[in-house]
Amino acid sequence: MTDFILRQAVAQDLEALTAFNQAMALETENKTLEAQTLRQGVNGILQHPHYGFYLVAEREGEIVGSLAVTYEWSDWRNSLFWWIQSVYVVPAARRQGIYSALYHKVQDMAKEQGNVCGFRLYVEKENLVAQATYQKLGMQECQYFMYQSKA
Known part of the structure; x- marks a missing residue:
C-alpha cells in the first residue's frame, strides 16, 4: 500500500x-541552472499542454517526486x-517506489491516449543507479x- 498520491x-x-529541477541538475550533472529561465521553462509545460505535462507524487500535502513528459512525433x-x-x-x-509508481502512471496514461508507441529518456552515462x-x-x-548543437 502506498502512502502517496499521484496527480498531474x-x-x-x-x-x-x-x-526539483534545480536540485536534480546539481545532483546529477553538477550544474546550477539559472532560476528565472528554469522557472519559465517549467511554467511553459504547465501553461502549454501541447508541450507535455508533469506528474507529481504527493505525501501529506507535500510533493516528494515528479517527472515531466514531453512529446516527439514519429x-x-x-x-x-x-x-x-x-x-x-x-x-x-x-527507494520507496515513487518513481516506479510515476512510471506506471505514465504507461497507463499512454495506453488510455492510444497513440503512444513508446517511452524514451536520457540518463547520464555515470548514473548507474x-x-x-x-x-x-x-x-x-x-x-x-x-x-546536440545550439540553434
Missing part, C-alpha cells in the same frame, strides 16, 4: 517543480514517443547516441 501537476506546483510509426524528463524524488523518499532502476522497469538501452 498544476500551476500551484511551479515553485516545487522548479526547485513519422516512421505514425504515433508519439513520450520522453520522460526531469525525474526527481526527494532524498528522504527514495538510475540506469538500474530503468532496466528493472523493463526499459532497455537503445542503439542510438545522442548529439
